[in-house]
Amino acid sequence: MSPILIQALQFLLSLSLLIVLHEMGHFLPAKAFKTRVEKFYLFFDIKFSLFKKKIGETVYGIGWLPLGGYVKIAGMIDESMDTEQLSEPPKPWEFRSKPAWQRLIIMLGGVTVNFLVALVIYILTSFVYGDAYISTDSIQDGYYITNPVLKELGVETGDELVAIDGQRYDNYDDLRRNLITAERITVARDGQEREIELPEDFLGQLSTGEDLSMFRLRFPFMVGEVSDSSLNKNAGLQPGDLILSIAGEPIKYYDQVAPIMDTLKNRTIPVRFERDGQTRTLELQTDADGKMGIWPGGSMKRFSELGYFDTVIKDYSLGESIAVGGQKFVNQIGGYWLQLKKIFTPSTGAYKGVGGFKAIFDIFPDFWSWQGFWEITAFLSIMLAVLNLLPIPALDGGHVMFLLYEMVSGRKPSDKFMEYAQMVGFFLLIALILFANGNDVYKWLFK
Incomplete structure (x- = not known):
């Protein structure tokens, strides 16, 4: 299907x-x-x-x-x-x-x-399902920032998001959800915290931009697929291989790759990677754009196993589920009312992000999950x-x-x-x- x-x-x-x-x-x-x-x-x-x-x-x-x-x-x-x-x-x-x-x-x-x-x-x-979420305290080396709106506010890749409107969140999903209606955020860089006041039309700027991402998790460079048109199609890489270094430059996160590759166009370079607990090295080719034709892959479960963050799993009794489910219900209503308030306040520009049936359609994933x-x-x-x-x-x-x-x-x-x-x-x-x-x-x- x-x-x-x-x-x-x-x-x-x-x-x-x-x-x-x-x-x-x-x-x-x-x-x-x-x-x-x-x-x-x-x-x-x-x-x-x-x-x-x-x-x-x-x-x-x-x-x-x-x-x-x-x-x-x-x-x-x-x-x-x-x-x-x-x-x-x-x-x-x-x-x-x-x-x-x-x-x-x-x-x-x-x-x-x-x-x-x-x-x-x-x-x-x-x-039935309990809760599974990424603990924000376990996230290493901050977040991946590509959105120009956040960059203009002085946020950079590697910054930690400490609090939203003075509130700290242990659940990464809660943190992302509350960013939508935030008025100020607290970020940390090199151990120093600072507060950033978000512009009144923050949502409007986000809605009209091409990059809708916020504070994204940083993932390792794990091979997902080698393109059929890649110069390295038959080099020997396999899905699941974890890239450790490129041309001698250590790679911990995939977002570190692009700046390195910009200097390695039309080259043969050594790439060190890990497979089944063993470290290996291959000589790979780059094209005129500094690309190797390798698509990243991996799963949240695998990244958690590698120690990039901790996944917290909680199971609830029926009595506990009533309290937990009730709190989720209250939080969701409160969050949606805040969004509506911003939408009906023209100065926020939030109305620019209002969507119809396609926006609702896009909420659903392209795979079936009853949860x-x-x-x-x-x-x-x-x-x-x-x-x-x-x-x-x-x-x-x-x-x-x-x-x-x-x-x-x-x-x-x-x-x-x-x-x-x-x-x-x-x-x-x-x-x-x-x-x-x-x-x-x-x-x-x-x-």
Whole structure:
């Protein structure tokens, strides 16, 4: 199965699952309050459906436009913009006839389910898989820096990242995750620490640059593959060989190779390497660009075994998993809210990095991993819940905003007002979708 197909299957499975569960969150309380649900759809069925079947009073179906899903609740202005029912007197089974508190529960049902799904996934993945992460204290000789934004701030390869906004992290994944919303970082070089204030538009600069890397781990030069077009195709190197020196220059990290090779063009050079615990030397050729035609390889497990860093493995009991999974859930929500805050603050430039369906597609790896799939699905579930809570008419948050106004003021907005608000919200939502996916297209074409 091709890598792209594997990504596509994970993408469709994850989004379909989340959409169905979200709409189920609206469907179940609606039925509990004896509100008629006319349609329950995965994807949108504009003009026609791929599949539909009526069971009882509800038509269940799959649309052809994979931009989401919906439940059509009688007496409610929703994505379908069907206002025909509103011209008639309210019926007892309609949404508009129900008390405000029941309507509020129905509207909050979708995001509530999405939050619960994420929480349950984090708890179960903690219990089933545990945690495996790289300890930042074990990382030797700092990080590999290639991003020009970081370089302009004075960060260099070999610098240690000590803290983010004054907080130290033992988990390398946590460290990278919190860099996204950081305002200042503390780095160390030659034993001396210094704080660096990140520019307000740090995220914007990162989003528009060609290099999106941050603080990357430094790996050894382990042979992954010798190119078929390489001058050294038949020299005797094998995958897994660990390069120790090139032309007498010691090599501990792959990032040390390029500066050395710039001085070794069109040459025959001695390369010392290790294989099966034994040190050997080969005479290799370089081309006019100072290249040997050798692609690096290796795995995180192998690099950990070689002592480049320590991998911490933790297993949890079910009780411990509840606490650990709950903390992951809280941290993920907090981090995503901070990202949204920056996105909606124009001066940060973070909006330039907003992505659409391609950006979500790219999150999934090109190989199948159930652990990775569930962790990404948990994150997307939180993202779907938070976005749906935005106070935009046409989103759940817009309906909640008007319902809270009604409950506080005692005055219900008119059906005509809700119809106009829904139209405005719908066009605003379309604009946001076009902007996000337009960013994807721009990056694909010009980066």
